[in-house]
Amino acid sequence: MTLQDSHISLAHGNGGRFMRELIDEVFARHLASDTLDTTADAVRLSLPGEEILFTTDGFTVQPLEFPGGSIGSLAVHGTTNDLAVAGADPLYLSLNAFIEEGFDVAQLERIVADLGRAASEIGVSVAAGDTKVLPRGQGGGIYLATTGIGVLRHPTPLGMKQIRDGDAILVSGPIGDHGISVMLAREQFGLRGDIISDAASVLDITRAMREVPGIRFMRDPTRGGLVSVAHEIARATGLTVALDEPTIPVRPAVRTVCDMLGYDPYYLACEGRVVAVVDPGSAQDALSAMRRQSGGELAEVIGCVRQQSGEACVSLKTEVGGLRFLQELEDDPLPRIC
Amino acid sequence: MSLGAAELLERIRALDLPEKVRIMNVCGGHERSITQAGLRNALPPAIELIPGPGCPVCVCPEEDVYQAIQLAMNEDLTLATFGDMLRVPVNVRKTEVRSLEQAKAAGADVVPVASPQEVVALARANPDRRVVFFAAGFETTTAPVAAMMAQGVPDNLLLLLSGRLTWPAVSMLLNSGEVGFDALIAPGHVGTVMGPEEWEFVVEEHNVPAAIAGFDSDSLLAAIYSVLRQLQSGKPALDNCYTRVVQPGGNPTARRFLSQVMEVTDATWRGIGTIPASGFSLRDVYAAHDARKLLPDYGDAARRRVGEMPAGCDCAQVVLGRIYPDQCRIFGAACTPRTPVGPCMVSDEGACRIWWSSGKRTRVEQAAE
Numbered sequence: 001m002t003l004q005d006s007h008i009s010l011a012h013g014n015g016g017r018f019m020r021e022l023i024d025e026v027f028a029r030h031l032a033s034d035t036l037d038t039t040a041d042a043v044r045l046s047l048p049g050e051e052i053l054f055t056t057d058g059f060t061v062q063p064l065e066f067p068g069g070s071i072g073s074l075a076v077h078g079t080t081n082d083l084a085v086a087g088a089d090p091l092y093l094s095l096n097a098f099i100e101e102g103f104d105v106a107q108l109e110r111i112v113a114d115l116g117r118a119a120s121e122i123g124v125s126v127a128a129g130d131t132k133v134l135p136r137g138q139g140g141g142i143y144l145a146t147t148g149i150g151v152l153r154h155p156t157p158l159g160m161k162q163i164r165d166g167d168a169i170l171v172s173g174p175i176g177d178h179g180i181s182v183m184l185a186r187e188q189f190g191l192r193g194d195i196i197s198d199a200a201s202v203l204d205i206t207r208a209m210r211e212v213p214g215i216r217f218m219r220d221p222t223r224g225g226l227v228s229v230a231h232e233i234a235r236a237t238g239l240t241v242a243l244d245e246p247t248i249p250v251r252p253a254v255r256t257v258c259d260m261l262g263y264d265p266y267y268l269a270c271e272g273r274v275v276a277v278v279d280p281g282s283a284q285d286a287l288s289a290m291r292r293q294s295g296g297e298l299a300e301v302i303g304c305v306r307q308q309s310g311e312a313c314v315s316l317k318t319e320v321g322g323l324r325f326l327q328e329l330e331d332d333p334l335p336r337i338c
Numbered sequence: 339m340s341l342g343a344a345e346l347l348e349r350i351r352a353l354d355l356p357e358k359v360r361i362m363n364v365c366g367g368h369e370r371s372i373t374q375a376g377l378r379n380a381l382p383p384a385i386e387l388i389p390g391p392g393c394p395v396c397v398c399p400e401e402d403v404y405q406a407i408q409l410a411m412n413e414d415l416t417l418a419t420f421g422d423m424l425r426v427p428v429n430v431r432k433t434e435v436r437s438l439e440q441a442k443a444a445g446a447d448v449v450p451v452a453s454p455q456e457v458v459a460l461a462r463a464n465p466d467r468r469v470v471f472f473a474a475g476f477e478t479t480t481a482p483v484a485a486m487m488a489q490g491v492p493d494n495l496l497l498l499l500s501g502r503l504t505w506p507a508v509s510m511l512l513n514s515g516e517v518g519f520d521a522l523i524a525p526g527h528v529g530t531v532m533g534p535e536e537w538e539f540v541v542e543e544h545n546v547p548a549a550i551a552g553f554d555s556d557s558l559l560a561a562i563y564s565v566l567r568q569l570q571s572g573k574p575a576l577d578n579c580y581t582r583v584v585q586p587g588g589n590p591t592a593r594r595f596l597s598q599v600m601e602v603t604d605a606t607w608r609g610i611g612t613i614p615a616s617g618f619s620l621r622d623v624y625a626a627h628d629a630r631k632l633l634p635d636y637g638d639a640a641r642r643r644v645g646e647m648p649a650g651c652d653c654a655q656v657v658l659g660r661i662y663p664d665q666c667r668i669f670g671a672a673c674t675p676r677t678p679v680g681p682c683m684v685s686d687e688g689a690c691r692i693w694w695s696s697g698k699r700t701r702v703e704q705a706a707e
Binding site: 259262264313315317318320321323324326327330 | 343344347370373374375376377378379380553555559675676686694695696697
């Protein structure tokens with residue numbers, strides 16, 4: 001049974017019958033699991049293992065649906081990927097939905113169905129949730145927030161503290177697809193294209209990487225892209241991150257859009273990639289492990305971490321053998337005027 | 339058969355070069371590509387690549403930016419402009435509104451746009467409100483503005499035009515007596531619009547080697563290799579290293595729109611002064627859309643440092659290629675992208691911004707003259 005109303009009204013947030021119908025007929029229907037009980041105030045969870053990992057994330061993407069995903073799938077992948085790169089298996093999510101008055105119920109159905117599908121694909125349950133309806137004009141259609149619980153599966157801690165001079169850096173696939181896909185979907189610059197977002201779960205890749213003995217650190221390069229992860233590493237370790245431009249995978253279509261608009265692909269967001277730092281002796285094993293996974297076929301070793309005199313920085317050896325420094329992202333890049 | 343970057347670098351390295359060769363580019367896109375590809379440190383040290391007058395935002399007259407700010411602050415209208423123009427500072431007291439961005443923050447209706455089509459759509463969507471399009475740019479940006487006007491715009495759309503031609507600035511440098519460069523990389527996109535012929539004067543009148551380049555390393559290195567060989571042979575001849583896009587005669591449609599809608603006039607360049615026949619103004623038939631004719635003029639010749647670069651800022655020297663960005667007195671110290679003093683630190687086309695963003699963070703002592 002689906003919701004009778006075609007658009008969300010303030011009554012869907014009033015705590016009464018309309019709200020119950022919204023929760024039962026949209027959210028509970030798509031997100032049903034053994035743990036989800038919409039009548040309970042709180043849920044009991046039993047967690048295997050010793051240590052849990054806990055994280056939260058908010059989602060405000062525009063447009064709400066884009067080639068390769070939607071705010072619904074993003075709300076699952078964004079939070080569970082944070083758990084995955086920290087060495088955990090994600091188990092449970094909570095979901096908050098802030099819906100704007102007048103929102104199309106058919107679109108809400110698609111988004112929640114997307115969310116449910118993304119969660120079940122990686123074996124995660126939405127165990128708790130809440131909906132609120134905001135007056136028209138006070139929200140971008142819908143905002144989502146998810147909090148995730150996972151169980152640590154990697155025996156030793158992964159983290160930037162483990163990174164050593166000489167370690168290798170890998171990326172699990174082409175960068176910038178998500179940033180450009182969303183930008184094209186906005187049709188802001190009159191450009192159209194068929195670049196599909198990389199938004200996906202990275203769980204299979206991180207599970208494979210956990211088996212690589214020399215793994216030190218993983219992160220998913222979301223906002224701020226590859227350069228922001230590289231700067232976090234440089235700042236935390238005092239080591240220079242030296243990247244090798246010809247090895248960094250960037251799809252030609254992404255490169256073309258970047259050239260046209262003056263963007264730099266190294267700063268663009270990904271939503272389904274992993275940057276990993278490994279012991280140099282394990283680099284080839286790690287690369288093979290990534291490439292065996294779906295979504296990791298185009299993985300590459302893209303540089304290394306090394307002690308260098310002077311301030312730690314992020315350097316890029318360019319295609320022609322020149323050297324360039326990649327600075328921390330400052331403000332959103334503006335389109336060029338000539 | 340075009341050569342790849344690696345092969346071109348080999349050939350350049352194999353040349354018997356003089357002690358110093360100074361090659362100027364006059365396009366922010368070129369400077370960006372050169373810096374981002376790390377070409378300077380891949381080339382032999384004898385080759386100096388100098389950024390010249392290639393940033394339309396940087397040379398846009400200070401008084402025009404001031405006028406745009408005053409219109410936005412004092413008149414009941416929407417001011418649309420390219421995003422790069424928003425943060426360009428004018429020379430007023432710190433307590434006054436110094437940029438369009440500050441005007442916007444103070445409540446003025448300032449809208450950043452990326453194309454003339456957006457401005458037309460904005461004017462159509464708000465038929466009862468005047469929309470002033472403050473359009474600064476070189477030929478490449480001005481041609482689409484001309485096309486927009488020629489194809490017809492809503493009555494409520496007015497144009498505050500600050501279009502400039504590229505070649506007159508190079509001509510002025512070549513005639514200035516202190517040329518400062520031995521060869522020129524001519525701008526590929528300008529060549530696409532106006533045709534390569536515009537640049538023949540460089541070799542014919544001044545005997546300076548020149549080549550038109552595109553924006554990837556292969557094309558830029560091909561142009562560098564070409565001018566080096568022209569220098570060696572002593573017989574300069576304008577070389578087109580961007581034949582894929584730059585055709586003889588340029589883009590006839592774009593040029594027709596430009597001449598139909600605009601006329602070429604003497605124009606001021608910020609920090610540089612007036613360059614003859616270097617700017618575009620709207621023809622009289624478009625007077626009904628000319629913001630300069632229809633709206634109050636807030637120009638005030640008595641204003642402090644009107645038309646100049648801000649105090650302490652060496653942008654004028656940078657734009658003319660007389661010093662490198664990191665030789666400016668305030669580069670990387672008082673002037674950074676977060677707190678830009680001069681326009682070259684504002685625009686993505688500005689040499690200071692490009693250098694700073696690629697890792698040059700501190701100024702170097704200027705070599706003794």
